Amino acid sequence: MFSVCGRRMPDVLRGARLFTDPTAGALDITVSDGVIVDIAAAGSATTGNVIDLDGLELMPGCIDSHVHPIHDETFATVAQAAVHGGVTTIANQLYPNADESTPDAIARMIRESEGGTADFAAHVRWDRARSTSDIAAAAAAGAVSIKVFLAHPDKSIQSSLGELATALSQAKAAGLLTLVHAELGDVVDELFAAGFGSQGSASEINQWRSPAIEAAAVNAAAVVSRAVESPLYIVHTSCEASMRAGTAARENGTELYVETCPHYLFLDVDQAPPGGQGFVLPPLRPRQDRDFMRSAAVAGSVDTLGSDHCGHGPRSKPVDSIAGAKAGLPGLEAMVPLIIDAAIGPDAWLPRHRAVEMLSSSAARIFGLDGKGSIGVGYDADIIAIDPMATQSLSSGLFHDAAGYTPYEGRSLSGQIEQVFRRGELVVSEGNAQSIGGGRFIRGSRRSSRSGVN
Numbered sequence: 530m531f532s533v534c535g536r537r538m539p540d541v542l543r544g545a546r547l548f549t550d551p552t553a554g555a556l557d558i559t560v561s562d563g564v565i566v567d568i569a570a571a572g573s574a575t576t577g578n579v580i581d582l583d584g585l586e587l588m589p590g591c592i593d594s595h596v597h598p599i600h601d602e603t604f605a606t607v608a609q610a611a612v613h614g615g616v617t618t619i620a621n622q623l624y625p626n627a628d629e630s631t632p633d634a635i636a637r638m639i640r641e642s643e644g645g646t647a648d649f650a651a652h653v654r655w656d657r658a659r660s661t662s663d664i665a666a667a668a669a670a671g672a673v674s675i676k677v678f679l680a681h682p683d684k685s686i687q688s689s690l691g692e693l694a695t696a697l698s699q700a701k702a703a704g705l706l707t708l709v710h711a712e713l714g715d716v717v718d719e720l721f722a723a724g725f726g727s728q729g730s731a732s733e734i735n736q737w738r739s740p741a742i743e744a745a746a747v748n749a750a751a752v753v754s755r756a757v758e759s760p761l762y763i764v765h766t767s768c769e770a771s772m773r774a775g776t777a778a779r780e781n782g783t784e785l786y787v788e789t790c791p792h793y794l795f796l797d798v799d800q801a802p803p804g805g806q807g808f809v810l811p812p813l814r815p816r817q818d819r820d821f822m823r824s825a826a827v828a829g830s831v832d833t834l835g836s837d838h839c840g841h842g843p844r845s846k847p848v849d850s851i852a853g854a855k856a857g858l859p860g861l862e863a864m865v866p867l868i869i870d871a872a873i874g875p876d877a878w879l880p881r882h883r884a885v886e887m888l889s890s891s892a893a894r895i896f897g898l899d900g901k902g903s904i905g906v907g908y909d910a911d912i913i914a915i916d917p918m919a920t921q922s923l924s925s926g927l928f929h930d931a932a933g934y935t936p937y938e939g940r941s942l943s944g945q946i947e948q949v950f951r952r953g954e955l956v957v958s959e960g961n962a963q964s965i966g967g968g969r970f971i972r973g974s975r976r977s978s979r980s981g982v983n
C-alpha cells in the first residue's frame with residue numbers, strides 16, 4: 530500500500546476491456562477509496578498503483594438476488610463463498626425469529642455477517658404473525674424488500690391472498706418492494722394428501738407442483754399487486770406458463786419484476802441430480818420450459834438472476850431418495866460462470882449485455898442498491914476480471930459452500946473468473962482468497978419504477 534500525504538494512492542486497473550463491449554479499446558479504471566473515479570483509455574492514467582489486467586474482460590460484480598444463508602451455512606460463510614463465484618453483493622433471505630423484530634433481525638444479520646467478504650442486503654420475510662408496522666420498520670432499517678410465501682410447509686408462514694394484499698399495501702406505503710414465492714400452497718397440499726408427489730421422482734414432483742399451479746399463483750399475486758398499485762417481484766420463476774402470466778400482467782400495467790435461477794436455465798427435469806440432490810421448489814421443469822426461460826432471458830422479460838442458493842450438507846440431501854430431503858439447490862458460485870459461458874461459449878445463446886443486466890445492473894436498480902451494479906464513475910469498484918480465452922470444468926471441489934456437490938458437476942465452460950474486486954479491494958485472485966472479511970450491509974433506497982414494459 531502506497532500513500533501520498535497520508536492518503537492511499539489510487540489503484541489503476543489497466544488494460545482490460547468491458548465484457549459488454551469487448552471490441553472497444555482497453556481501459557484504465559482508476560479507483561480511489563473503493564469507488565471508480567475515472568475511466569479512460571489504457572495507459573492514460575498518470576497517478577496510481579497499476580494493476581495489470583491486460584487481455585481480461587470486466588463485468589460488474591454480481592448481485593445475487595436471492596441467497597439463503599441458513600441450513601449448514603452462516604451469513605459469514607455464504608458471504609465468503611460468494612466472492613469466489615464473482616458475487617460481490619448477496620441479497621440475503623432474512624428470516625426473523627418469532628420473538629425478534631425486523632430491525633433486530635437485520636442487526637443480527639449484520640453481526641453474524643462479520644468476517645464475510647461480500648457486501649449484503651436484506652429481503653425480510655413477512656407473515657401473518659408479524660404486525661404490519663414491522664414492514665415500515667423493515668424499510669427504516671434498510672431492507673430492500675419483504676418476502677411473502679403463498680406456499681410453505683409451515684402454514685403459519687404461508688399467506689393468503691388477502692394477507693398478501695395487506696402486505697403489498699403496507700410495503701407500498703413504506704416504499705418497499707414485495708417478493709412473492711408463487712405457488713398455490715393450499716392446492717399443492719391437497720394434491721399431496723391425495724397422493725401426488727409421494728413417489729418422489731423429479732418428474733412426479735414437476736407434475737404435482739405443476740407449471741400451471743405456479744402460473745396461477747403469479748397471476749393471482751399480480752391481480753392483487755395491480756389492485757393496490759404496489760410493485761411485485763416474483764422469485765425463482767421456473768416455466769413458460771409463469772412467464773406468460775407475468776408478461777400479461779405487465780401489459781395490463783402491473784409493475785412486476787421477474788427473477789429466475791440458474792437451475793431453470795441450465796437444468797431440466799431429466800437432468801435432475803439423483804434423489805434429494807435434485808429436490809428444489811419450484812421443481813425442475815421439462816426441457817421446453819428451460820428453453821422458454823432462455824428465450825425470456827434473451828428478450829429481457831427476465832429481470833434478475835438469483836441463485837436461490839441453499840447450502841444443505843449431505844445429511845439433508847440423500848442421493849437415494851427425495852423422501853426426507855430438504856428443498857433447495859446450491860448455486861452461489863456456479864451462477865456467474867454458467868452465465869459467462871452462455872454469453873461467450875461455443876453454444877452461446879445470451880447477449881453479453883443481458884448477462885450483465887441480469888447478474889447485476891437490474892438488481893441494483895430494482896432493489897435500490899445505490900452505487901452497485903455498474904462499472905461507471907461514482908460506482909463502487911465491484912469488478913470481476915474474466916479471462917475469455919480460458920476454459921474450466923465445474924466441480925464441487927472448487928466451491929466453498931457446505932453442499933459438497935454441484936448439480937453442474939463436470940460442465941465444461943468457456944471463460945474463467947481471474948480476479949474479483951470488492952469496493953476496489955482484490956478479494957480473489959485465480960481462485961484464491963486475497964482478503965477475507967470487510968463485507969458491509971447495503972441499505973435499500975427504493976422507489977424508482979420499471980423503465981419500459983417488456
Ligand SMILES: [Zn+2]
Nearest residue numbers: 595597622837
Ligand atoms: Zn429461496
